[in-house]
Amino acid sequence: MKAIKVEKLNKHYGDFHALKDVSFEIDKGEVFGFIGPNGAGKSTAIRALLGLIQTSSGTAKILGHDIQLEGKLLRSKIGYLPSEVHYYDEMTSRELLEYSANFYTTSDTSKIDELAEYFELDLSKKINDLSFGNKKKCAIIQCFLHNPELLILDEPTSGLDPLMQNRFFELLETENKKGTTIFFSSHILSEIQRMCNRAAVIKEGEIIAVEEIQSLLQKQMKKVRVVFKDSPTEKTLPLGSQHEKWNENKLSFEYVGPISDLISWLNQHDLHDTVLQEPDLDSIFMNYYER
Amino acid sequence: MNKNLFLKELKRNRKNLMIWSSIVIGFTFMVLAIFPYMAEMGEGITSLMESIPPEIGKAMGMDADTWSSILGFYSTYYGVYIIVLVSIFTTSTGATIISKEEKDHTSEFLLTRPISRKDIVVTKLISLFTLSLIIYGIQTTAAVIGMQLFAVTEVDWSVFIQMHLSGLVLILFFTTIGVLISMFVTPKKNFMGIVIGLTFGTYFLNAIGKSADAVSWISYFSPFNYLEITKDPTVAFNYLAACILLTLGVVMLILSNKIYGKKDIAG
Helix, strand or coil, X not given: CCCEEEEEEEEEECXXXXXXXXXXXECCCCEEEEECCCCCCHHHHHHXXXXXXXXXXXXXXXXXXXXXXXXXXXXXXXXXXXXXXXCCCCCEHHHHHHHHHCCCCCCCCHHHHHHXXXXXXXXXXXXXXXXXXXXXXXXXXXXXXXXXXXEEEECCCCCCCHHHHHHHHHHHHHHHHCCCEEEEEECCHHHHHHHCCEEEEEECCEEEEEEEHHHHHHCCCEEEEEEECCCCCCCCCCCCEEEEEEECCEEEEEECCCHHHHHHHHHCCCEEEEEEECCCHHHHHHHHHCC | XXXXXXXXXXXXXXXXXXXXXXXXXXXXXXXXXXXXXHHHHCXXXXXXXXXXXXXXHHHXXXXXXXXXXXXXXXXXXXXXXXXXXXXHHHXXXXXXXXXXXXXXXXXXXXXXXXXXXXXXXXXXXXXXXXHHHHHHHHHHHHHHHHHHHHCCCCCCHHHHHHHHHHHHHHHHHHHHHHHHHHHHCCCCCCCHHHXXXXXXXXXXXXXXXXXXXXXXXXXXXXXXXXXXXXXXXXXXXXXHHHHHHHHHHHHHHHHHHHHHHHCCCCC
């Protein structure tokens, strides 16, 4: 049995085709990435899986349960972290978390204090008074309370500072070791790289690739900026470079290829400074998927 | 029904319930407390009534008898203000109890819990009618106490009961309209205007229809026309109208459940 099995899922909003024949499978215990630029259909696909929106055609099963027919049952096994957190303003975090936990038969409310301490969340504050990041922490705690078999995370790190992101990732790693399947949606490639074994790439409502993270990495372009001590006489770049721009002794270009080749090329020059940067997703699509 | 959600709904609405209950208790006592002074004036008021054009009197549900018994006096206020006040609370609660989650974007939270949409609708409706019956019960109790405190002569309780039964049917009917409206109107809107328009509006339709024979057909569009609030003991309780209004109410609730079951929840 697969953790998630999606077959030819479609969603139309009038003339707008939000999901086009979306199909993918996630094994139990896997950490599966879902990556694409904003507006690509990541959240739409997740909302369809959770039963928040009706699909136009296609089928999907989560942990063996049909999303249309057994929504209530399958949601009892899912922990869902929304990208934008909207909770009941008049409740305190503790009230919200207890209210949420009471919907499940598998909840462990002792985890509330434990996790609040871990994420440094003040449980007595009203939701209304929480910052964006603190609301997110509340949402994170909420999705772990009932020991879900599957975590569906939609842009989970937005609003979290790097320290909390780290703690969150560590918590995810522990949960995953216990057997929890994780469906991780994000537009930040480095997060997907850190967490996932495989990832689906979605663009304009279509899954354009399902790949091992390793092969995604090899195809990944890097933005390279170099400051030479002296402007070099020889201006040949390593194989796989493009879009080079010179400005006196400063150079920037994009590189796709083995990282060791790039490093040995950098080594041959007398450098002041160098920066290797992950490109934004749009340029990955431009440079890789449309080539 | 989901107990967790039910308790939350009651808790969430208790402040509104307390405010509106105080308003209707206060109003009920005020009306009943005025009566002894009005009764004392007796004849003066009767002659004053005769000088009022009969159309206006009919529209307000008043006649010369209005001032002679506490039930007659109370019926004019119950039929206009009290039913409308209670309905404004129950109808606006009905209009928001489901749609507020959408307005505040909390539906996403609720609908991703292990609870079916049908359970949500059923539980919210049970909460809604619990709240409606509580405020109705509070107002009725206040009226019974007030009657006993301020009545000058014996009160005909069977007339009182009939009056309040008609009131209950009207209140429940308005409440279900509120639920249905919330399925069609975008939740960002403030429902209060629609609710006040609906309750007072249909009351005035009936009043206009009653006062002028030429437009008496207007009354047919108002539920107030079918369940007359009167102290006249010869007017029997309109069981047929009550059944039809309640059936219509149930149909509206079933329709609301169907609509909600298929709704896409925006992010």
